[in-house]
Amino acid sequence: MHTESKSTKLNELQAMAICGNDISSSCLYVSALTILYAGQFAWISLLVVAGVLFLFQRIYGEVVGALPLNGGAYNALLNTTSKQMASVAACLTILSYMATAVISANEAMHYLHNLIPMLPLSIATIALLAIFMGLALYGIGESAIVAVVIFITHLAALSLLVIVGSFYLLTHGIEVFQANWQLPVASGGIMTALFLGFSAAMLGISGFESSANFVEEQAAGVFRKTLRNMWMVVSFFNPAITLLALCIIPLAQVGAHKESLLAFLGETAGGRWLGLIISVDAVLVLSGAVLTSFVGVTGLIERITLDRILPNFFLVRNKRGVNYRIVIGFFILCVSVLFATQGDLGALAGVYTFSFLAVMALFGLGNLLLKIKRAKLPRPVKAHPMAVLIAVVCVSAAFWGNALLNPSSLFVFFQYLVPSLGFIFLMLNRGRILRILLYSIDYLYRPVRHYVLQSSLYLRKMLHKINSQEFVFFTKGDDVAVLNTVLQYVQNNEKTGRLKIVTVMNPGQAFNEPLRHDLEVLDRAYPEVKIEYLELVGTFGPELIEEYSKKWDIPKNFMFIGSPGDRFPYRLSELGGVRLII
Structure with a gap:
């Protein structure tokens, strides 16, 4: 999503608020969920999750630092594998955003319903989705202002809960925690309880992937700070609040208050006033998670549409520079899901769970492929390969654990995923x-x-319109094997019959006769692709790309280059969307 002025970028607080509302709202449900599965060891499971998220900081930092474009896992896989594989990641991410928006809006209205009993839940949920659709249509800058207000309010409410809860312990002691600690562990033993608690607690980092989907709207250096800040928020509040709950609330009462455990914790520790504050905060921050979904999905769908996976119908912008058709389409999708489930969103929670975990695993896979296939690509940080493997294994274990806990939800997940993949398959073919x-x-x-x-x-x-789109590959004088790889990539991933092979030469440089000869061989080997060879005099960079993109009327994301080396003077983001294919 772009504002009317592309020079306006989100600062650290604005970017953090947009993705932070999603991930920080997790404590409203993950504390109770983890306690139900891990009992008195729930806070340990949440600390393990914090450790896994620490690994993902560098994983995301490396990939997005090397490829600073919207799209998250889709962008990582698009530049390291095929468009088909990247489309799977895009599908999973869109499903995750859809489920997040619907569930967050519905849960927010459930909290509000507790305060206003006569509130009609379904109508209120649709109204909330419509409000944030309107905000998203107005622009990401205005959305960020609302997100900042919600985020600061939420952190203040959580801090107040921790302070009041800590004071309660000082005056009442830890007898409740000692009693909870002495309770027998559920069947399976401590390790099973910790594993199941860890699997459930992994939902507490949902939203961590959102920042990568609108990185182009963030100011320089902000993205890595959002990763650090999200890790700090989750690592402190989720274990701390869960530990406070175990110190104040008997385990036997957690199940009865699992829908609003934090409000019950606040009421127990501080009185009715604190419970009311937490309930109001829940309404606000869950609403903020809806906004995160609109912002994240807009950046992602715009990117996959530019890559011709979806029709150009979605690229039309309003006067404020917003892809309004994407925003409205996402709203319609969310409302249709709400009607299809008739307000019973228990099954949709499985879609949310498994799609999010799959996206995290695919991002880790994209990091490993980036190390192998794009080793020379400059990046600000690097994640150790063993750390990436550990993170992917942990996420995969959480996926398996949730499948054991909710096998019916896994079936529902595939019910949503298969038609989505089918639609993408149709568009690609x-x-x-x-x-x-x-x-x-x-x-x-x-x-x-x-x-x-x-x-x-x-x-x-x-068909002619699809095949007539011309593509460009800038070569430094590659040998015939490299150029053959380029032709194979174009044939396998792009629907075109025209390709310009362009080399940029310094003034006075002699013509590259061997390259001309190689292209004549490839022209005969690929009769279905019309190859045009051009030699330009100048300096390869953003200005030359901009000039010839306009002159040839070829979008920059239809221009390809090989992986630049460490001495390349420009970042990939400065090339305006030029793609790496070697």
Whole structure:
């Protein structure tokens, strides 16, 4: 999502607030959930989760530092694997955002319903989604202001809860915690309890992936700070509040108050006034998580649309520079899911759980592939390969643990995922599908030739429009093996029959005759791709890319380069969306 002025970037507090409302709202449900599975050891499970999140700081920092573009896991896999694999990550991320928006809005209205009993839940949920749709349509700058207010209020409420809870312990002692600690562990032993608690507690870091989906809207250096700040918030508040709950509330009472454990904790430790503050804060911060979903999904869908996975229909902007069709479409999707589930969102929680964990695992995989395939690409930080493997294994274990805890939710997850992947498959292969439709029309409708010819002409125009898009590869004089890899990538991933091979030469530099000869060989080897070789005099950089993007009318994200070395004077983000394919 872009504002009207592209020079305006989000500062640290604004960016942190947008993604922080999502991840910091986790304590409202993850404390009770972890206690139900890990009992008195819940706070230890949450500390382990904090350790895993610490590893993901560098994992995300390395990938996004090397490829500072919107898209998160999709962007990481797009530049290291194929468009098909990257599309799977995009699907999972969109599902995660959809489930987050619907569940957060519905849970916020449940908290408000406790304060205003006559509130109609379904209508209020739709109204809340509509409010944040309107805010998203107004622009990310205005959205950030609201997010900052919500975030600061939430941190103040949590801090107040910790302070009052700590004072309660000083005056009442820790007899409750001692009694809870002496209770027998559920069947399976301590290790099983810790594992199941860890699996449930991993939901407490949902939202960590959001910052990577709107990194282009953040000022320089802000992204890594958002990762650090999110880790600090989760590492302190989630274990601290859970430990306070175990010190103040008997384990037997947790299940009865699992929907609003923090409000009950506040009421027990400080009185009705604190419980009311926590309930109001829950409404606000869960609403902020809805805003995070709108901002994150807009940045992601814009990116995959630019890469021709979705139709250009979604790229139209309003006067404030917002992709309003993406925002409105996401709102419609959320409302349709709310009606389809008839307000019973228990099953949708499984979609949220498994899609989020899968996205985290795929991002770790993208980091490993970046190390292997893009080793020379400059990056501000590097995650140790063993740390990446440990993080991926931990997330995979959490996925398995949640599948053991909620096997029916895993089935629902696949019910949502398979149709989504099917739609993406259709979009990626729409060229082939159009050819099949052409053949079918010619075969089945010969008796009505007139109508067939009209339909055929229309489809051929669509196919021609797709295949006529020209692509560019800037080469430094690569050998025939490298250029052959480029042709294979274009054939496998892009629907085009035209490719410019361009080399940028210094003034007075001799023509590259061996390269001309290699291209003549490749031209015969790939008759379906029209190869045009050009030699330009100048200096390769953002200005040259901008000049020839306009001159040739070729978008920058349809221009490719090989991986630049350490001496390359520009960051990838300065090239305006030029993609790496080698």
